[in-house]
Amino acid sequence: MKKIFLSIVFVAYTALALAQFSNYFDNKTLRVDYYRTGSKKxxxxxxxxxxxxxxxxxxxxxxxxDPFNxxxxxxxxxxxxxxxxxxxxTYNSLYHEYIATKKGRKKSMTFxxxxxxxxxxxxxEIHIQSRNKDWEFVSIETFQFDPNTTTTETIVSNNEVRKIHYSGDPQKKVDFVIVADGYSINDTAKMRADFETFRKGILKYAPFKTQKENINIWGVAAISEDSGITNPLKKQYLNTAVGSTFNSFDIDRYIMTFEIHTMHTAIQNAPYDHIIVMSNTDTYGGGAIYNFYADVTTGDQTQFVVTHEIGHLFGGLADEYVDPTVSYNDIHDLSKEPLEPNITTLVNFDSKWKHLIEEGTPIxxxxxxxxxxxxxxxxxxxxQSKGIYRPAIRCMMNAGGSFCPVCVEALNAMFKIYTE
Ligand SMILES: [Zn+2]
Structure with missing residues (x-):
């Protein structure tokens, strides 16, 4: 009886939510392109x-x-x-990464x-918000949009979209789009093979492996003028489809693109929730920003790197490692719980993964x-080596292996938001 009651409540809730959607929205997508300028100040x-x-x-x-923020x-x-x-x-941004650098504390830049x-x-009203000192969201800018009077652009892209892994209706699935960058007209066989390597990597580890029927993967076969990607330290500046580059924010293996508007145009013919740029270089590297995009290269370690980066991109997970080369000790405000679900300051451990701790395990x-x-x-x-705690000795968000139980739980909760 209880079960039936619960499912009636759930159906009613879903019907209400759908009504809310169709009251206010058409089954189409509005893309909003803007610039963010600033420093930490x-x-x-x-x-x-x-x-x-x-x-x-x-x-x-x-x-x-957004239930997670x-x-x-x-x-x-x-x-x-x-x-x-x-x-x-909610999402993170290149600007958010930039203001954590020395230069970004003072010097203004546009992204x-x-x-x-x-x-x-x-x-x-479309509010673009950031967190203030107390981590409350405040509107930085508000755009007004009226479907009857506001001018919208239409842009054409002729990029071919391929079904790399298809499970069903995009509204009920997590849709990853992989966009090829740095593949010239002579690299199409390698592009096909690399899409396959990425597919295997994305579906290799739990919970992505167990949730593979909740995932669609789309491949955008963008052709670049040049083969390979830009590497400023080698003075190699290439013309590629979405502009991936080594040495982002002066970190050699941090591979990102700053051409966000071009990237969204390149993939516009695919339905997507999350973007993965596939950079045509076998040199190890990559990067990812939560709900923004990830960029991954095509070397030996691609399957591990793509999974790790999706942990950031899709799951909002933190790295569980301490960086011995930078060893910051002031990244996190130790008086608050970090926003990420897989690290804690123990300030409010109940809100994190205390429920997964076995009796007798010391904290x-x-x-x-x-x-x-x-x-x-x-x-x-x-x-950070002091004051921040991670859930496991080994995890995909640390040096590798599978995702720890805390990361699995957070990722599964995220899946629900896309698939219910
Ligand atoms: Zn973990």
Whole structure:
């Protein structure tokens, strides 16, 4: 009886959510391109354009507001008339990475950003927000959009979209789009093989392996003028489809692109929730920003790197390692719980993974053989050696292996938002 009651409640909830979606949104996508300028001291936002993305809305029509809020920024759509919150998602950005660098503390820089929202039926306010000192979201800029009067651009891309792994309706699946970068017309056989390597990597480890029927993978066969990607330290500047480069923020193997608007145009014919740039170089490297994009190269370690980066991109997970080359000790505010689900300051451990700790496991947990397979709270994580604790001795978000139980739980919770 209880079960039946619960499922009736759930069906009613889903029906209500769907009604909310169709009251306020069309089954299409509005792409918002803008610039974010600033340093750690201050930031500002300037609108570039509204673009009608081809194809249907690929995101959830049920979970319209972000239940996790892992990101440093948030896009929030409000009904213009009633100010009711209709849609929100949080994300991180290149700007957010930049202001953590020495240069970014003082010197202002401009970055491209794009957000996708379901296409409003009525006039809305689109708030682009960042967290203040107390981590509350405040609006940096507000765009007004009225479907009857606001001008939208349409852009054409002739890039071919391939189904690399297909499970069904994009609205009920996590859609990864892989865009080829640095593949010239002579590299099409390698591109095909590399798409396959990425597919295997994405579906190799739990929970992606166990959730593979909840995943679609799309490949965008973008052709570049040059073969390979830009490497400023070698004075190699190449013309590629989405502009991936080594040495982002002066870290050699940190491979990213700053051409965010070009990237979204290159992939616009695919339905997507998450973007992975496939960079045609066998040199180890990559990077990822939560709900923004990941960039991964095609060498021997690709399958591990792509999985690790998806942990950041899709799961909002932190690195569980301490970086011996930088060994910062002031990255995290130790008076608060970090936003990421897989590191803790123990300030509010109940809100993290205390429920996964077996009785008798000491907190903090010493790194000893007897705890090798146990969930605990081991000191060192999020690049910082003191005051930050990670859940496991081994994890995909550390030096490799499978995801630890805490990461698996967080990733599975994220899957629900896309698939219910
Ligand atoms: Zn983990």
């Amino acid at each position: 201050s930031e500002s936002i300037k609108l570039k354009s509204f673009i009608a993305k081809p194809g249907e809305w690929a995101g959830s029509t049920v979970h319209l507001t 892992y990101g440093a920024h948030r896009v929030m759509v409000k009904d213009m008339e009633t100010k009711k919150e209709l849609y929100s998602r 491209e950003e794009t957000v996708l929202i379901p296409y409003p039926k009525k006039a809305v 903090p947990t010493p790194v000893k053989k007897e705890f090798l397979k146990k969930v605990g709270a081991y000191e060192g994580g999020g690049y």
